[in-house]
Amino acid sequence: MEQTVEQKLKALYELxxxxxxxxxxxxxxxxxxxxxxxxxxEVAGLETRIQKIKAELDDTEDAIVNRKNMIKxxxxxxxxxxxxxxxxxxxxxxxxxxxxxxxQNLDIQVSEKKIREFGFEINNKTEIYEKAKANLDLRKGDLxxxxxxxxxxxxxxxxxxxxxxxxxxxxQENIEERLLFAYDRLRKNAVNGLxxxxxxxxxxxxxxxxxxxxxxLDIRQRKKVIVCEHCGRILVDEAxxxxxxxA
Numbered sequence: 001m002e003q004t005v006e007q008k009l010k011a012l013y014e015l016x017x018x019x020x021x022x023x024x025x026x027x028x029x030x031x032x033x034x035x036x037x038x039x040x041x042e043v044a045g046l047e048t049r050i051q052k053i054k055a056e057l058d059d060t061e062d063a064i065v066n067r068k069n070m071i072k073x074x075x076x077x078x079x080x081x082x083x084x085x086x087x088x089x090x091x092x093x094x095x096x097x098x099x100x101x102x103x104q105n106l107d108i109q110v111s112e113k114k115i116r117e118f119g120f121e122i123n124n125k126t127e128i129y130e131k132a133k134a135n136l137d138l139r140k141g142d143l144x145x146x147x148x149x150x151x152x153x154x155x156x157x158x159x160x161x162x163x164x165x166x167x168x169x170x171x172q173e174n175i176e177e178r179l180l181f182a183y184d185r186l187r188k189n190a191v192n193g194l195x196x197x198x199x200x201x202x203x204x205x206x207x208x209x210x211x212x213x214x215x216x217l218d219i220r221q222r223k224k225v226i227v228c229e230h231c232g233r234i235l236v237d238e239a240x241x242x243x244x245x246x247a
Contacts, residue, residue: 006222008175009196010244012183013236016172017244022164023156032150041044046136053129064118067111072102074111082127091125109119126208155211179225198241207231 003011048095081097081104172180186195190206197206199216209230211219219226220237227234 003174003176004222005224006240008179009222009234009236009240010224011171012179012196012234013175014244015175015183016194018164018168018171019187019193020071020160022168025161025164028157029150029153032146032153035150036143036146036150039139040148042222043136043139043143044163046132046139049131050129050136052127054134056063057125057129058165060118060122062124067115067118071108071111077212078104101198114162130154140207183234190233197228198236204228204231204235206233211235 080102081101085094085097088097118189165239175183183195187193191204195207197204199211199219202213203210205227207230209228210226215226215229216237218224219235220239220242222237225234
């Protein structure tokens, strides 16, 4: 059975009321889901950074151990060459051993210098590591607090929202596809999600622009779907809203 324009307007306004209630529930949650997601990303980023710094610290520690081993090897070679010096037969052998001892002493100096540099590097990275860990603990605390807050709000409103979503789906069945498409488009483009609005003090309650008297009369007669010439929202008269409230 073909719906009258009045029935179409009532169905649209009823759907708008349901969606407005859903919007209000979601506004209560506000930015919390986004804040939780951002904090999760930040925590993951900090954990990755900490793992990287820890790996670099481990590599530097290994490099120090290697350098210390190189020093021991050089010291052992120096002792060996010192012993061999006592048994040299000619100047050529003496010069060769002396040169080897000199090279080993230079290697020891290079390794000692590297160990000092590695020590400074470890001190700096350890400071960065500790700060990152402290920051991670803080952000984890913030994340848990936000998650708890979101879970509390969600548990309080979830049932109501689900019921309203089902109600909205049922209400949509009473609206023809063409009107529903226009309604959805208007809702997406409107900041406050209002696609169907009333006349309030001779003005559109969506954009607050004045509505000419003749246009107001046309709206009250409910003979055709009329949109605001300024914002494009669908307009209904106040009496229709009262009738729905009383129904």
